[in-house]
Amino acid sequence: MSDNSLNNLPGGFKGMSQDMGSDQTAFKGVQWGKVMMWIFLLSDTFIFSCFLISYMKGRASTVVDWPNTSEVFSLHVNGVPVPLLLIAIMTFVLITSSGTMALAVKYGYEKNRKMCGWLILATAIGGLTFVGMQVFEWSKLIHEGVRPWENPFGAKQFGSFFFMITGFHGTHVSIGVIFLFIYARKVFRGDFDNGKRGFFTTMKSDYVAIEILGLYWHFVDLVWVFIFAFFYLW
Amino acid sequence: MSDEFNQKNTPIKAQSSESTSGSSGSSKDIDYVRPAELPEQDLYHGHSFITKWIFCQDAKVIGVQYFLTAVFTGIVGLVLSWLMRLQLGFPELVPFITAEHYYQFVTMHGMIMVVYFLTALFLGGFGNYLIPLMVGARDMVFPYVNMVSFWMFFIAVCVLMASFFVPGGPTGAGWTLYPPQAILPGTPGSNMGIILMLVSLSLFVIGFTMGGLNYIITILQARTRGMTLMRMPLTIWGIFTATALAMLAFPALLVSCIMMTLDKMLGTSFFMPTILQAGEVLSYGGGSPVLFQHLFWFFGHPEVYIVALPAFGIVSDLISVHARKNIFGYRMMVWAIVGIGALSFFVWAHHMYVSGMNPWFGFFFATTTLIIAVPTALKVYNWIITLFRANIRMNTVMLFCLGFIVTFVNGGITGIFLGNVAVDIPLSDTYFVIAHFHMVMGIAPLMVIMGAVYHWFPLVTGRMLNEKLGKWHFWFTFLGAYSIYFPMHYLGFIGVPRRYFEMYDSPYVTSAIGMNEFITVAALIVGFSQLIFIYNIVVSLSIGKPAGKNPWKANSLEWLTPEVPPAHGNWGEKLPVIHRWPYDFNVPGAKEDYITQTTPPSEVISAEVEKT
Numbered sequence: 001m002s003d004n005s006l007n008n009l010p011g012g013f014k015g016m017s018q019d020m021g022s023d024q025t026a027f028k029g030v031q032w033g034k035v036m037m038w039i040f041l042l043s044d045t046f047i048f049s050c051f052l053i054s055y056m057k058g059r060a061s062t063v064v065d066w067p068n069t070s071e072v073f074s075l076h077v078n079g080v081p082v083p084l085l086l087i088a089i090m091t092f093v094l095i096t097s098s099g100t101m102a103l104a105v106k107y108g109y110e111k112n113r114k115m116c117g118w119l120i121l122a123t124a125i126g127g128l129t130f131v132g133m134q135v136f137e138w139s140k141l142i143h144e145g146v147r148p149w150e151n152p153f154g155a156k157q158f159g160s161f162f163f164m165i166t167g168f169h170g171t172h173v174s175i176g177v178i179f180l181f182i183y184a185r186k187v188f189r190g191d192f193d194n195g196k197r198g199f200f201t202t203m204k205s206d207y208v209a210i211e212i213l214g215l216y217w218h219f220v221d222l223v224w225v226f227i228f229a230f231f232y233l234w
Numbered sequence: 235m236s237d238e239f240n241q242k243n244t245p246i247k248a249q250s251s252e253s254t255s256g257s258s259g260s261s262k263d264i265d266y267v268r269p270a271e272l273p274e275q276d277l278y279h280g281h282s283f284i285t286k287w288i289f290c291q292d293a294k295v296i297g298v299q300y301f302l303t304a305v306f307t308g309i310v311g312l313v314l315s316w317l318m319r320l321q322l323g324f325p326e327l328v329p330f331i332t333a334e335h336y337y338q339f340v341t342m343h344g345m346i347m348v349v350y351f352l353t354a355l356f357l358g359g360f361g362n363y364l365i366p367l368m369v370g371a372r373d374m375v376f377p378y379v380n381m382v383s384f385w386m387f388f389i390a391v392c393v394l395m396a397s398f399f400v401p402g403g404p405t406g407a408g409w410t411l412y413p414p415q416a417i418l419p420g421t422p423g424s425n426m427g428i429i430l431m432l433v434s435l436s437l438f439v440i441g442f443t444m445g446g447l448n449y450i451i452t453i454l455q456a457r458t459r460g461m462t463l464m465r466m467p468l469t470i471w472g473i474f475t476a477t478a479l480a481m482l483a484f485p486a487l488l489v490s491c492i493m494m495t496l497d498k499m500l501g502t503s504f505f506m507p508t509i510l511q512a513g514e515v516l517s518y519g520g521g522s523p524v525l526f527q528h529l530f531w532f533f534g535h536p537e538v539y540i541v542a543l544p545a546f547g548i549v550s551d552l553i554s555v556h557a558r559k560n561i562f563g564y565r566m567m568v569w570a571i572v573g574i575g576a577l578s579f580f581v582w583a584h585h586m587y588v589s590g591m592n593p594w595f596g597f598f599f600a601t602t603t604l605i606i607a608v609p610t611a612l613k614v615y616n617w618i619i620t621l622f623r624a625n626i627r628m629n630t631v632m633l634f635c636l637g638f639i640v641t642f643v644n645g646g647i648t649g650i651f652l653g654n655v656a657v658d659i660p661l662s663d664t665y666f667v668i669a670h671f672h673m674v675m676g677i678a679p680l681m682v683i684m685g686a687v688y689h690w691f692p693l694v695t696g697r698m699l700n701e702k703l704g705k706w707h708f709w710f711t712f713l714g715a716y717s718i719y720f721p722m723h724y725l726g727f728i729g730v731p732r733r734y735f736e737m738y739d740s741p742y743v744t745s746a747i748g749m750n751e752f753i754t755v756a757a758l759i760v761g762f763s764q765l766i767f768i769y770n771i772v773v774s775l776s777i778g779k780p781a782g783k784n785p786w787k788a789n790s791l792e793w794l795t796p797e798v799p800p801a802h803g804n805w806g807e808k809l810p811v812i813h814r815w816p817y818d819f820n821v822p823g824a825k826e827d828y829i830t831q832t833t834p835p836s837e838v839i840s841a842e843v844e845k846t
Contacts, residue, residue, distance in 0.1 A: 023462045023812070024271045026454040032375040035455055036447045039481065043443060046485035050532075054493065054525055058504065062520050149501035149517065157520055160502035164493070201378040202278045 037212045041219045044172075048223050051165050052230055058157045059234075067153035069232055072141070087232050090133045091224065094173075097126025098221045105214045108192070108207040116210065117187040123217065124180035127173050134170050138163070162231060169227055172220050179213055265834040267460040267811050275372045275456070277803055289385070291377035292802045293448075296384050297363030298694065303384075304354040307391055311346035312761050314339040323754025325736045333735040334422040337406030340733060341423075342398075344409025345431065348537060349438060350391055352679055356544035357442070357480065358387060360686060361449050361473045363694070367792035368470050370458025370810050372803045374448040383448070386441025390434045397423070397430035405431045408733060410534070413505035413526050414518070417498040429498060432491040439484045439491075449477045458791075460812030464568065465831070465846050467790045467816045468561065471568050472547020475575040476540045482579070483536035490529040497521070527589055531582035539578040541675050543571055545682040546613055549638050551816070552685050553617055555788045556632040557624035558827055560817035560844070562616045570609035570616075577606045587658050596655040603653035607646070614643060625820065625827070630704030631786075634685030637712045638678050645674025648723065663733070666726025669719045677715045684711065684767065691771070692785050693792060696799050697778030703770040707763065714760030721749045789830045790816035815846040 009015055009028060019028050027035055059066055070083035077085065104119035141162070145152040151159040186192060186205060195204040280286040290296060318339050321331045331339075362380065366373050374380045397404040406422030407415060415421050416428055423431075453466070453474045466474075493504040497518075505526040506518035554561040561567060583591060583599040617639055626632060648670040652658045661667065684707070691699050730737070730746050737743045784793040796806040810832050818829035824841035835843075 021462060021464070023268060023460050023465075024455075024457050026463065028271070030455070032451050032455050035451050036376065039450055040443070040447055043446075043481040043485060046482050047489055050486050050489035050529060054489065054504065054529065057522060057525050058520075061522055064520060148496065149503070155520060156503060160496065160504060164496060164502070168492075201376075203276060203378075 031208050033208060033212050034215070037215045041215065044219065048169075048226070051168065052226060055161045055165060055230060058161055059155075062155040062157050064155040066155050067151065067158050069234070072146075072153055072158075073137075073232055084232060086133060086137055087228065090130055090137075091228055093126050093133070094130045094221050094224055097123045097130070098218050100126065101214045101217045105211045108187070108210040111193065111207070113187060113190060113193060116207075117184050120180055120184040120187060120210070124177050124184060127177040127180060127217075131170055131173055131177065134166060134173075138166075165227060165231070169220070169223060172223070176213075176217050176220055180217075183210060183213055265813070265836050267813070270459055270809075272456070275375075277373055278377060279802060289381055291373070291381045293362045293366050293374045293377065293380060294694075294800065294802075296380055297359050297361070299384050300354055300358030300362055300387065301360075303388055303391055304351050304359055307346050307394075308351035308355070310395070311343050311351055312764070314343040314346070316758060316761055318343065319754040319757040321735065323751045325738075334403070334406060336735045337408070337733075338404045338422050338427070341406050341409055341411075342394075342404050345435075346394070347676065348409065348541070349435070350394065352541040352675070353442070353480070353537070354387060355683060356541060356679070357449065357473060357477055358384070358445060360469070360544060360548065360690075361477070362445070363690070364469060364792060365449055365452050365473060366456075367795070367800060367804060368467050368790055369453055369456065370461050370791050370805070370812065371452055371456040372805060372809070375451045375456050376448050379444045380448045383441045383445035386437055386444065390437035390441060393430055393434040393437060397427050397434070400426035400430065402427055410527075410530060411494070412530075413494055413497065413523055414507065414509055417494065417506075418509070418511070429495065432495045432498075436488055436491045436495075439488045442480060442484060446477045446481050449473060450481070458809045458812060461791075462846075464565065465812060465815045468547040468550040468564070468567055468571070469544070469790075470547070471571050472544040472550075475571050476543040479536040479543070479575050479578060480540050483533045483540070485533075486529045487533035490526055490533070493529075494526065524586075524589055524591060527586050528583070531585045532579075534585060535582040536575075536578045538671075538675050539574055541679050543575060545638070545679040546571060548686050549635050549682045550613075550617065550620075551790065552631050552682075552689055553620055553635050554817050554819065555689070555786050556627045556629060556635070557621055558627070558819045559620055559624040560815075560819055562619040563612075564815065564817060564846075566612060567616055570612050573609045574606060577602060577609070581606060584653055584658075587655050588662050593655075600653055600655050604650065607650060607653075610646060614639065614646070629688075630699070630701055630708055631685045631689045633705065633708045633712075634681045634688065637708065638681035638685065641673050641681060641712075641715070642678040644720075645670055645672075645678060649674060661726060663731055664726035665722040665730045665732055668732050669722035669726060672719050672722075677719065680715075681712070684708075687767075687771075689786065690792075691774070692781030692798075694799055695775055695778070696781055697774050698781050698785060699774045699778060700770050703766055707766045707770065710763035710766065711760060714756050714763060717756035718753050718760060721753055725749060784830075787826075787828050788816075789814075789818055789828050791831055794830055794832055814843060818843050 010018060020026055022028075071081070073087060074081040074083040075085040076082075100119045100122045104116050104123060107115040107119060141159075146159045146162075148160050148163050150156050186196075187210070189196075191205040192207045192209070195206065197204055278285075278291050280290060280292075285291075287295060290299075317328070317331055318336060320328055321336050362374070365371075402423050402425050404423045405411065405416060405427035407424075407428065411428070411431065417424055421428075453470060457463075457466075493502075496502045497504055497506055501517060503518045503521035505523050506516075506521040507523060508519040509516045550561050550567060580602045581599055583595055584603045587596050587599075617635075648666065652661060652667065652670055688699050688704055691697070725746050728743065728746065730743050737746065781798065783798050786793070791810060791812070792800075794810060795801075795804055811834075812831050813834050814829065814831055816831050818824075818841075820827045821829055821838070821841045821843050824838050824843075829838055829841060829843065
């Protein structure tokens with residue numbers, strides 16, 4: 001928001017209660033789409049929380065031992081098992097893509113069409129790399145005999161929860177990647193500059209959309225941090 | 235709307251609310267309302283039949299679509315309840331009703347009524363129709379998403395109905411779908427039936443999320459000038475809080491559906507312990523059935539309030555309008571709604587006292603359950619005080635409101651019985667529970683729905699419903715519903731268990747036989763008496779008395795549109811400007827007994843209105 005009148009609003013709790021008590025909007029100067037994404041992400045947080053709490057419950061109550069994660073998830077480099085190697089790279093790639101996404105939002109608001117587009121494309125490629133490495137990890141585990149319904153290394157719930165939760169997260173990433181590619185095309189085509197109307201929604205395009213997509217992308221990264229901690233470090 | 239911000243450089247005139255206060259004196263000043271913060275909403279206007287009536291982006295049409303689809307599923311649920319009652323009242327009278335079919339009817343009746351009928355009707359139906367009108371918006375903020383939301387719901391209903399026709403029929407696991415039995419052979423519909431149920435529920439959640447985002451953001455970010463949160467009708471507060479609950483509760487349902495689908499289709503063991511079947515150990519093992527119960531009831535209990543809170547809100551408005559008096563304790567009512575909503579996330583395990591969970595858990599949840607009775611009782615007192623010495627119009631709408639209060643108090647009091655662990659344990663899984671929840675979340679919300687239909691039918695169609703038929707409909711429904719559920723309390727006390735297909739010659743329930751027959755006859759009569767309602771609606775559509783503008787002399791915005799029924803975009807050229815709450819009835823010093831929300835203070839200078 002470039003408008004200065006927003007800066008005159010009182011801050012802190014006083015400002016919040018005044019905004020809530022005012023007419024028209026409860027969040028001053030925040031676009032509808034942005035509020036929508038925040039509330040959707042709150043709802044999505046509950047989905048991932050339910051998944052992770054179920055995982056904790058499943059892991060805590062299983063009678064068979066949980067597999068040793070630093071062995072199961074290790075990669076063999078020259079015959080030496082290196083724990084967490086693949087996961088470290090995956091996490092690094094995903095977090096980096098969050099950085100490029102943030103830059104894309106910045107250049108978008110500056111109407112720097114080219115930079116914005118390339119950075120979105122970079123984000124998309126980062127996400128695609130992540131999904132690709134996840135596919136590699138899945139196929140490695142499946143090759144070693146881990147299935148949703150069985151697990152040679154210990155408790156069978158390991159396979160169930162691992163494939164379900166990383167799969168659900170991977171789906172989120174994949175959806176994000178698809179939208180990133182679509183948005184990259186839109187940016188390069190200049191839709192956000194000339195306000196071209198959307199094919200489905202018939203609403204005018206605006207650079208805010210990139211920030212909204214960015215919110216989603218950062219959320220997906222944040223969730224990954226929790227999944228990483230609960231599956232790989234616990 | 236958002237897109238115009240940068241291009242036109244529309245300044246966002248966000249101001250502190252303090253900057254407007256303290257301006258009083260001349261009549262020009264007291265009418266001051268802050269300038270518009272938002273540009274006009276960009277709307278898609280349909281031109282063909284398909285874009286106007288089928289894939290329509292107008293919230294009002296979507297609301298009617300939701301309403302009709304939900305009523306259709308509700309009628310299916312009603313017929314299923316007849317079949318159940320036939321078996322219970324007159325066992326083996328109908329050879330078609332076998333034990334398997336009976337359980338399928340129970341399951342589908344429960345799920346349809348709770349999720350596909352009541353939730354969709356209140357939030358999808360009334361929510362879509364009323365939110366933009368009552369807050370003074372031109373439409374929902376994302377009309378396209380709103381349209382997709384309805385069609386997702388429609389597909390979910392189709393998938394659900396398809397389960398009646400697959401091999402094995404629909405699932406018969408009880409509406410709670412508890413594993414392990416829901417997905418094991420021996421339970422009716424344990425193959426395709428349960429899978430379609432889980433898929434349908436997941437689709438419902440996805441569709442509802444799209445709608446729910448619309449409802450919340452329209453209420454938070456698209457109100458008209460002068461419409462503060464504390465000037466919204468309680469209907470909107472009820473729908474808003476219920477939607478917020480749904481956004482946080484449905485995730486648990488979605489997750490449990492996904493996990494159970496995987497248990498069924500991939501053979502995972504999230505909810506499945508080690509199980510012997512006919513002497514053979516199944517491949518399942520190590521899962522936790524109680525985990526499903528926790529997830530399900532984390533959704534299931536807020537779900538009760540997702541149904542109840544819109545009903546609370548709507549009934550408050552109906553009572554206020556038809557008693558010609560402001561709602562007593564408006565702010566208390568708002569905070570009670572919000573408080574009940576918040577508390578509803580901390581009571582779920584009172585559905586699980588007999589599940590084998592830790593007894594200390596039961597202690598905690600009994601406490602929170604009884605605490606939730608406090609804001610609920612506040613609301614009941616406020617409705618009654620609103621009625622006290624009011625100028626009550628004893629029309630059909632008011633009758634349904636009074637019926638709601640009676641049934642709700644009845645169901646609420648039995649809820650206090652069931653909320654206590656020690657009292658609940660002998661009563662759990664008896665007909666007392668059936669009586670309780672049908673009173674409190676079946677009949678009570680239905681009373682509100684019917685009252686609301688009589689109230690808002692003139693707005694939607696421009697014609698009044700027939701009062702005489704309406705009163706017949708009310709007395710049949712109210713007395714009939716009481717004859718169904720009141721005796722069930724007694725059945726519960728003598729220990730008749732729920733979900734039993736037949737009592738056979740069990741000696742201790744012989745006294746229940748006559749009562750069961752009576753209940754069944756009453757259920758059939760109540761069901762058929764709904765034909766009066768349907769007849770009334772169908773006939774009034776064409777020959778009902780033209781309603782004209784604001785037939786009830788209400789204050790709230792939905793009656794103040796330039797055209798009745800409201801057109802697409804709702805408000806014609808200019809958005810309305812709000813100066814007061816919607817409850818200024820019988821204000822001392824005012825010429826008429828109501829002052830609409832759009833009446834500026836300078837026009838009613840001598841009226842002693844409440845400052846809102």
